Amino acid sequence: xxxxxxxxxxxxxxxxxxxxxxxxxxxxxxxxxxxxxxxxxxxxxxxxxxxxxxxxxxxxxxxxxxxxxxxxxxxxxxxxxxxxxxxxxxxxxxxxxxxxxxxxxxxxxxxxxxxxxxxxxxxxxxxxxxxxxxxxxxxxxxxxxxxxxxxxxxxxxxxxxxxxxxxxxxxxxxxxxxxxxxxxxxxxxxxxxxxxxxxxxxxxxxxxxxxxxxxxxxxxxxxxxxxxxxxxxxxxxxxxxxxxxxxxxxxxxxxxxxxxxxxxxxxxxxxxxxxxxxxxxxxxxxxxxxxxxxxxxxxxxxxxxxxxxxxxxxxxxxx
Amino acid sequence: xxxxxxxxxxxxxxxxxxxxxxxxxxxxxxxxxxxxxxxxxxxxxxxxxxxxxxxxxxxxxxxxxxxxxxxxxxxxxxxxxxxxxxxxxxxxxxxxxxxxxxxxxxxxxxxxxxxxxxxxxxxxxxxxxxxxxxxxxxxxxxxxxxxxxxxxxxxxxxxxxxxxxxxxxxxxxxxxxxxxxxxxxxxxxxxxxxxxxxxxxxxxxxxxxxxxxxxxxxxxxxxxxxxxxxxxxxxxxxx
Numbered sequence: 001x002x003x004x005x006x007x008x009x010x011x012x013x014x015x016x017x018x019x020x021x022x023x024x025x026x027x028x029x030x031x032x033x034x035x036x037x038x039x040x041x042x043x044x045x046x047x048x049x050x051x052x053x054x055x056x057x058x059x060x061x062x063x064x065x066x067x068x069x070x071x072x073x074x075x076x077x078x079x080x081x082x083x084x085x086x087x088x089x090x091x092x093x094x095x096x097x098x099x100x101x102x103x104x105x106x107x108x109x110x111x112x113x114x115x116x117x118x119x120x121x122x123x124x125x126x127x128x129x130x131x132x133x134x135x136x137x138x139x140x141x142x143x144x145x146x147x148x149x150x151x152x153x154x155x156x157x158x159x160x161x162x163x164x165x166x167x168x169x170x171x172x173x174x175x176x177x178x179x180x181x182x183x184x185x186x187x188x189x190x191x192x193x194x195x196x197x198x199x200x201x202x203x204x205x206x207x208x209x210x211x212x213x214x215x216x217x218x219x220x221x222x223x224x225x226x227x228x229x230x231x232x233x234x235x236x237x238x239x240x241x242x243x244x245x246x247x248x249x250x251x252x253x254x255x256x257x258x259x260x261x262x263x264x265x266x267x268x269x270x271x272x273x274x275x276x277x278x279x280x281x282x283x284x285x286x287x288x289x290x291x292x293x294x295x296x297x298x299x300x301x302x303x304x305x306x307x308x309x310x311x312x313x314x315x316x317x318x319x
Numbered sequence: 320x321x322x323x324x325x326x327x328x329x330x331x332x333x334x335x336x337x338x339x340x341x342x343x344x345x346x347x348x349x350x351x352x353x354x355x356x357x358x359x360x361x362x363x364x365x366x367x368x369x370x371x372x373x374x375x376x377x378x379x380x381x382x383x384x385x386x387x388x389x390x391x392x393x394x395x396x397x398x399x400x401x402x403x404x405x406x407x408x409x410x411x412x413x414x415x416x417x418x419x420x421x422x423x424x425x426x427x428x429x430x431x432x433x434x435x436x437x438x439x440x441x442x443x444x445x446x447x448x449x450x451x452x453x454x455x456x457x458x459x460x461x462x463x464x465x466x467x468x469x470x471x472x473x474x475x476x477x478x479x480x481x482x483x484x485x486x487x488x489x490x491x492x493x494x495x496x497x498x499x500x501x502x503x504x505x506x507x508x509x510x511x512x513x514x515x516x517x518x519x520x521x522x523x524x525x526x527x528x529x530x531x532x533x534x535x536x537x538x539x540x541x542x543x544x545x546x547x548x549x550x551x552x553x554x555x556x557x558x
Binding site for chain 2: 183196
């Protein structure tokens with residue numbers, strides 16, 4: 001298990017020196033989705049709590065640190081703490097409402113969508129962050145690396161998100177092997193039995209939501225400083241939430257490598273198809289979404305546990 | 320150890336349990352028997368904190384436990400199994416037990432060691448790496464017991480763990496419980512239809528019918544009680 005991981009690690013570290021800027025941007029997107037998917041997976045894959053509004057945390061995380069930067073020149077290393085604090089507060093509020101009053105399953109998912117939509121509408125009217133007109137970070141010359149303000153060439157963003165994705169993988173590995181991992185999986189598999197074994201299910205579900213929202217907040221900070229423009233209509237849109245969860249679902253919910261594999265497969269195939277169609281002169285709007293739908297359908301029909309579990313079995317690896 | 324005092328529970332007007340009182344002395348094995356729908360599992364669920372009692376009190380080691388959540392009841396020292404087994408299907412047999420063991424063990428590694436010893440006791444150690452979903456029903460019942468034991472209970476509530484076992488398997492289970500009771504001092508309250516196990520294990524039998532306790536006492540006496548014979552065991556039953 002360690003040898004293939006080391007090879008993959010070396011390959012990913014060397015990537016910016018090998019490939020052209022377009023491929024690097026695709027790789028950055030893959031790692032961004034892998035990281036965010038990993039964060040979502042803590043909540044759904046480990047603890048079994050379905051969030052369909054995870055773009056809430058990406059958006060709030062992005063807006064918080066971007067606004068601090070734009071208005072006060074406070075860099076992302078300080079801003080990220082505000083992002084995390086806000087997202088944890090939101091996650092805790094959703095979790096408290098749901099778990100305290102016994103809202104679970106699809107109703108919990110609806111609650112997460114509702115919070116995300118409320119927030120989107122709120123940001124549409126929040127003039128401090130530019131309202132629906134958007135919030136923009138200054139895009140200056142990008143050759144110098146200014147790590148303190150996360151301004152620099154594409155390779156810097158690539159390495160930043162690579163670091164985040166690798167840390168998330170490692171962190172989730174240890175979480176899964178810890179008491180929390182066992183308790184979350186027990187709650188996911190059968191909450192009543194988990195409770196009978198002395199697990200305070202409310203507390204442990206809250207922990208999952210808090211960790212997941214904090215991780216996703218960081219993903220939002222990256223989003224803000226990489227893309228440099230934020231619109232409520234885009235960042236909080238439900239299609240963003242769907243995009244986040246497609247990777248882990250296709251790769252394998254609850255597995256460590258599922259979110260990474262899923263993000264890679266989806267992004268490469270979707271961008272590949274768009275490229276090929278482009279070369280043929282066909283510009284079809286929305287083709288990516290149609291493609292997502294088809295892949296989703298195929299995976300549900302033929303690989304209901306995602307791509308990773310059967311692949312891992314074939315390679316003789318564990319989870 | 321456990322004192323149940325006049326507990327009652329109704330579901331939409333249907334009296335599932337009414338004014339039931341019984342004691343489980345420390346170190347004893349008590350059986351709760353009665354026909355289907357008598358309210359046995361409802362009694363269990365009230366003790367385990369799944370249902371709140373409508374009235375009455377439940378004391379465990381001289382402190383009231385009614386109104387506690389199931390996890391708090393477990394922390395107090397009461398372990399339980401479910402009649403309709405609830406394994407963590409996606410986890411391995413060993414991981415199922417580790418979840419229970421983590422309740423008292425400080426680390427995952429010590430919980431694993433403790434869990435392995437429990438699996439051995441219940442003859443499940445050969446299947447420790449299988450997913451719980453692949454177990455047969457008798458093995459799932461055993462897993463329920465192993466998981467509950469892993470929380471190191473002082474009182475164990477067993478809800479029909481013998482059902483579906485062959486007589487020889489049943490005798491093995493009886494041996495396991497007798498051993499736990501004698502060597503570890505575990506107190507056991509069991510719901511059971513398999514009279515073979517009840518007669519072999521219980522020092523005291525409580526009979527529930529239509530939510531009310533109609534008889535209670537030593538097994539040999541209770542099975543001759545005319546009221547019990549009429550409602551549950553039947554005249555010609557051989558025990």
